[in-house]
Amino acid sequence: MEWTKDKEKKILFKYRFALTVKVIRVILATLFFFWLYMLIVSISYDALGLDKKHLFYSRVAMDWTQPNMQEDFGSIESAEITPFLTQKISYPVYKMIGKEPELVGTKQLAKRLVPMYSTNQTEYLKPKNEQEYSFYLPEHPKTGNKLEANEHPGVWTKLDKVHEGTVAELSFSTKAYMTPEEMLEFLKPYDLDVLWMPLYTGELQDFEVGTWGSSNSLSVDPFGFTGGRDTHEGYMSPSKNLLFEELTDENKKLMLKQMKNLIENESASYRESFLGLSHLEERYDYLMKEGFQVYGAVVTGPVKELLKLRKNEQIQGANLGDLSYWNWSEE
């Protein structure tokens, strides 16, 4: 057969057409396999319920390290897994102002294959007040010297000036360590809800932590006691107690149980990088040895009821949190 220019054109046209078809086929095949991969990964992720464990422990960690911060029961949480198997979980977080929860932001968790690079952040709706939760140790853990707190007199003035139909959140420290039971008894005369208590877990005595304060005051990153959490059926049925007097023993046991679970079953990078829980083993050992000692509280209630705390000699370093319209009801 003779060679012609048309034959050359035909071959080159067929080559361009075949190349285009091949490229399209590769793209379609890649998209299909990606879709198939994501389908398998997402179905397996949902079936295994891996997000449930991370959700549970992130809430446990939030209970201990972020005063008066919790998820609302039944709130919508979102969990997804990326092509690189990073689990992204988010859920709204609230704080109690009076008797009603108020949305303050969103918890954003990213659990990566390498726990070191996992992140756990809270995105707040409005800028966070640095002094909102400052707790002051009543005495120096190393020397035993009595310490004081940085006072903010404006707190009481604000509570005095606002209308009595307002509820607020207040945090304060005490001049001496107390047991959680003593703290609840101490606050019993006031019509307030106790939400959280800073717990002394051996800081500066059994392990070193960052501190701040002045010559006669000392603060550490708070680690707190609140209503305990438990879970059944492989994290499928989580439950949370309130910080009630009659539940104090159970709350202590639940706190120790979850600390032990985390120490025994999870890696240090999971606890520290992902959950933000430092020195958990030392804290657990201290609590087992010395028991629970708190040195302050976060409370909420009507402003005039909170104002009564001003006269209490045991209270120091009070800080005012958020205020809200009246939503209080006597129990």
Add this chain to the structure above:
Amino acid sequence: MDDGRRNDLDNLYRKYTKPLYYFLLKLSGSHQLAEDLTQETFVRATISLSFYQNEDVRAWLFKVARNAYLDEWRRRQRRKWVPFADYLFSKDEMASPYGLPEDEAIQAETSYDLQQLMTYLPEQYRSILYLREVEMFSYHEIEEALELTESQVKVTLHRARKRLAQMAEKQGWKDDEHGMD
């Protein structure tokens, strides 16, 4: 791929369309298949451009063409095991890489043409003779195109010529009539 590079590639392919077509025609024995394999050669060459390592372009394109031919042969061999494959796929005849049986060459009354006689040779002999005698490839280019060492090129070329000469002799040809090297 930028426009300049695409144009370079188009010019390169335009330059080699004809030699590659005839090379593949020689290997496959079918015009239609030679056309398809030429375009397949260009597709493969474009896809594997990133693997191209400053070899001789001509030798490299012939190597790609030869591999396209061998792959097509293997694909056809596999299809033989597929039920009703004859109804589904092209029925174009294709010359075997192993060559036709020599007995057929001896008995064939129409084997007067040297080129036709070459179809009775195994693919490697056919390729090396074609590249050397028709395309005037240097030994070095043949080394690259057929992925052989220099000594293998010399030995294979010698054997291919000897085999062709033997077959021609059996056909009753004389060397001076057909100008065999």
